[in-house]
Amino acid sequence: MKWGFRWYGEKGDTIPLKYVRQIPGINGVVGTLLTKMPGDVWEVSEIQELKESVEKGKLELLGIESVAIHDAIKAGTPERDQYIENYIQTIKNLSQCDVRMICYSFKPIFGWAKTDLFYENKDGSFSLVYDQAVVDKMEPADMYKLIHSQSKGFSLPGWEEERLNKFGKLVEMYEGVTEEILFENLSYFLKKIIPVCEEMDVKMAIHPDDPPFELFGFPRITKNLHDLKKILSIVDSPYNGLTLCTGSLGAEPNNDMVEIIHEVGDRINFVHFRNVEFLGERKFRESAHLSADGSLDMYAIMKALVDVGFDGVIRPDHGRTVFGEVAMPGYGLYDRAMGITYLQGLHEAITKAKG
Ligand SMILES: [Mn+2]
DSSP: OOOEEEEOTTTTTTTTTHTTTTTTTTOOEEEOTTTTTOOOOOOOOHHHHHHHHHHHHTOOEEEEEEOOOHHHHHHTTTTHHHHHHHHHHHHHHHTTTTEEEEEEOOOOOOOOOOSSEEEETTTSSSEEEEEEEHHHEEEEEEEEHHHHHSSSOOOOOOOOOOHHHHHHHHHHHHTTHHHHHHHHHHHHHHHHHHHHHHHTOEEEEEEOBBSSSOEEEEEEEESSHHHHHHHHHHSSSEEEEEEHHHHHHHSSSOOHHHHHHHGGGGGGGEEEOOOOOEETTEEEEEEEOOOOOOOOOOHHHHHHHHHHTSSSSEEEEOOOOOOTTTOOOOOOHHHHHHHHHHHHHHHHHHHHHHO
């Protein structure tokens, strides 16, 4: 198992690698190329540059989060084949640079959504919050305005200005794309790329919906155990795998994280560890990682991962904004560093108790 940290690159992150390196037990980072648009080929020289910058910081590049999927592939338009070819080339180029894991998602229009990026907790720290009652009063495009008005100047992944400018076109593109069609389009994509992943030894890890329930009526196919099993059955290969994001799936109380891990544990290629506190019906707060601060039993989740023999990349997910830090909401240094240390404590105790 490798302990990682999400990192947006020297230009894109507020946190220098030398600080990430000081987190006890850390192995590396999960990186990205922020300059790349969905559908672009990631050139070997560009990947190599990212890898070298990580290695110069005495850390390992543990994977990519994310290589985004072009909307033509998700919507299933005739241009998709060209973009799938590009994706295949990126897989080959990553393999050439010895990068072995790609996190991605297959969500139309919205990658993730929250309604408050700086909700003040009782202790004076700040959390991301989702509240369906707020969403119900909004039009989809308002979500961009809300996120931008609260992002404090940070460019948030999935909420880039150019996507808002294209919003009307995007909605048009997905007209008539039901959950069934979206799933078929994912099947089409996976059947083309997984054989290449097998040959190149690059594991795919699809990220679940955040939140894991319907949003503005757009189709969502990565919400629960049923969906995940369906996706895994498209191509029965360890290279067609999952990102287990506890805070995404766990935001729906009916998603039993321990059950999910026991059912699909052998196909989990990447873990995002995060806790959420249920504040009401479809209303939750991204709490500190500690079980006592949220609604998820982090001990039980970690134990399930140990029990199924998880051996991939694991990282803390969104943290709160604490200690007066100025950072991208969810991606400050301090709370994620406290989170990973807590998770390592759970992991050590569980593995030692097993003997
Ligand atoms: Mn996640």
